Amino acid sequence: MVNLLYCEFLKLKRSKMFFISILGAMVAPVMVFAGLIKAKITEPDKIITYSDMLEQTNLYVLLLFGVIVYGVIAAYLFSREYTENTLKSVLTIPISKEAFLTAKFLMLFVWMMILTAVAWVSTFLLSIVGNAAQFSVAVIMQSIKEYFLGAFLLYFTMSPFVFITLWLKNLVTPIIATATVVLGNVALANEDLGVLFPWTSSYLIASGDIEKYKYSTEIAIIIIFVVFFIGIFTSFVYFKKQDIK
Amino acid sequence: MSEYVIKTTNLTKQFGEQTGVDCVNIHVPKGKIYGLLGRNGAGKTTTMRMLLNLATSTSGEILLFGENYQKNPKETYRRIGSMIETPGFYENLTGSENLQIFARLRGQHKKDSVQNALEIVGLDKETKKTFSNYSLGMKQRLGIAAAIMHEPELLILDEPINGLDPVGIQEVRKYLEMLCIEKGVTILISSHILNEIEQLADIIGVMHKGRLIEEVAMQDLHQRNRQYVEFVVSDENKACLLLEQKFGLTDYSVHENGSIRLYTNLEMRSKLNQCFVEKGISVSKINISEEKLEDYFSNLIGGGEIG
Numbered sequence: 001m002v003n004l005l006y007c008e009f010l011k012l013k014r015s016k017m018f019f020i021s022i023l024g025a026m027v028a029p030v031m032v033f034a035g036l037i038k039a040k041i042t043e044p045d046k047i048i049t050y051s052d053m054l055e056q057t058n059l060y061v062l063l064l065f066g067v068i069v070y071g072v073i074a075a076y077l078f079s080r081e082y083t084e085n086t087l088k089s090v091l092t093i094p095i096s097k098e099a100f101l102t103a104k105f106l107m108l109f110v111w112m113m114i115l116t117a118v119a120w121v122s123t124f125l126l127s128i129v130g131n132a133a134q135f136s137v138a139v140i141m142q143s144i145k146e147y148f149l150g151a152f153l154l155y156f157t158m159s160p161f162v163f164i165t166l167w168l169k170n171l172v173t174p175i176i177a178t179a180t181v182v183l184g185n186v187a188l189a190n191e192d193l194g195v196l197f198p199w200t201s202s203y204l205i206a207s208g209d210i211e212k213y214k215y216s217t218e219i220a221i222i223i224i225f226v227v228f229f230i231g232i233f234t235s236f237v238y239f240k241k242q243d244i245k
Numbered sequence: 246m247s248e249y250v251i252k253t254t255n256l257t258k259q260f261g262e263q264t265g266v267d268c269v270n271i272h273v274p275k276g277k278i279y280g281l282l283g284r285n286g287a288g289k290t291t292t293m294r295m296l297l298n299l300a301t302s303t304s305g306e307i308l309l310f311g312e313n314y315q316k317n318p319k320e321t322y323r324r325i326g327s328m329i330e331t332p333g334f335y336e337n338l339t340g341s342e343n344l345q346i347f348a349r350l351r352g353q354h355k356k357d358s359v360q361n362a363l364e365i366v367g368l369d370k371e372t373k374k375t376f377s378n379y380s381l382g383m384k385q386r387l388g389i390a391a392a393i394m395h396e397p398e399l400l401i402l403d404e405p406i407n408g409l410d411p412v413g414i415q416e417v418r419k420y421l422e423m424l425c426i427e428k429g430v431t432i433l434i435s436s437h438i439l440n441e442i443e444q445l446a447d448i449i450g451v452m453h454k455g456r457l458i459e460e461v462a463m464q465d466l467h468q469r470n471r472q473y474v475e476f477v478v479s480d481e482n483k484a485c486l487l488l489e490q491k492f493g494l495t496d497y498s499v500h501e502n503g504s505i506r507l508y509t510n511l512e513m514r515s516k517l518n519q520c521f522v523e524k525g526i527s528v529s530k531i532n533i534s535e536e537k538l539e540d541y542f543s544n545l546i547g548g549g550e551i552g
Contacts, residue, residue: 014337085333094322243300
């Protein structure tokens with residue numbers, strides 16, 4: 001498994017997708033930084049804190065741009081093996097289909113965590129550049145916890161996109177699916193139903209906002225894991241049964 | 246262990262209502278080159294995919310190295326090198342980097358196996374070029390390198406010479422022959438280019454519409470089908486002695502009623518006739534067989550050409 005995971009990293013050498021994803025992870029921090037600059041110009045007296053910067057970025061990442069970026073990465077990791085015709089070379093080594101999929105899911109996890117770190121570091125650095133106020137270790141620690149908890153939970157909601165990729169073997173459909181999910185996030189972010197929508201509840205749990213709503217955190221977590229297991233199960237069963245062309 | 250490295254029994258693959266491979270019984274002996282011939286869509290690639298566990302069979306049995314292929318797939322497939330149609334590699338990596346990945350995934354390999362494989366296929370100088378910038382021929386060569394780099398006991402190659410130039414085809418052919426003769430590697434190779442298979446294979450299997458309609462040793466087939474000149478002579482023993490001692494010709498067969506079939510040096514027939522007559526052997530008939538291997542296969546699969 002270590003070899004498989006290591007090879008997943010090797011496959012990314014010179015890969016444009018890796019750099020695009022890094023840029024993608026920096027979009028939300030840059031947007032929030034742009035907001036900070038605008039506020040400094042239009043409302044010079046307004047105090048923008050580290051906490052504001054980090055929270056806003058996490059909101060944009062977990063509810064909006066991150067879902068698309070992570071969904072695209074998930075789709076890319078799996079679809080490239082079809083588009084580049086590499087499955088027949090890898091599986092005849094032989095590598096079991098189960099080990100192959102597991103390595104891909106692990107790689108997705110690692111990649112998401114790297115991008116989360118990029119988003120957090122970018123936000124932090126831009127906060128310093130933008131002269132944000134009220135720096136404290138507690139804020140930093142809390143934000144790190146929220147970023148990684150949010151990304152961790154969001155990771156479990158990516159498996160349906162993996163199944164869609166395995167099923168339709170392209171990048172476009174998962175992108176449409178993630179865009180649809182983002183619209184759902186926008187519609188449900190301030191609603192009780194948001195707790196029942198796993199892509200929204202990941203953020204609500206991480207940020208602690210879930211306490212404002214009538215459904216419990218446990219229900220949200222159960223739904224996230226049900227979605228994860230459905231995605232995992234369908235992906236493994238489909239991939240196992242599927243003939244490789 | 247079974248005498249066959251690959252043996253299938255009633256191997257069948259159905260795609261819904263359609264039968265892609267229909268009760269195929271292939272027998273590939275150890276250390277031989279088995280050529281699988283057939284037109285496009287005959288079922289060659291599907292058969293190879295099933296042998297490589299890339300596609301599941303609807304019914305039938307596959308024995309690899311004498312064992313059911315699903316009994317110990319990890320160990321079985323380690324002993325096999327393969328290339329199915331156009332080889333697939335990671336576009337953003339060089340040939341060497343691609344092979345490094347496969348070597349690492351395979352686990353057991355010699356340190357210089359990647360470099361050796363690249364040298365064999367003539368890609369060792371292409372250190373900077375990524376796979377996306379390879380020509381079709383280079384891609385095909387890299388596919389062959391990936392198939393041979395772990396020194397497999399069995400090679401399964403689907404149309405390996407597609408896209409290669411004539412020199413490349415000759416090089417690959419020589420290398421495969423060397424592998425088979427010197428290292429005892431068993432090779433299953435498919436092609437729709439009859440000439441290539443004819444020069445390479447010890448045994449051929451002809452597939453048509455999903456069925457294996459012929460499986461025959463090349464030697465037998467040559468004897469049965471290839472072009473020859475037939476002399477009907479008064480004294481076949483004396484004529485044979487002349488063929489061997491005076492002309493060094495040994496590729497002939499003797500048949501009833503003084504018939505001698507000569508399979509090589511057909512252009513020498515008038516000279517041979519003259520010699521026979523000079524030595525007192527009367528020649529009542531000289532006849533050139535017109536049937537070529539190509540004609541034989543065309544007849545076998547119901548007209549048209551292979552491929």
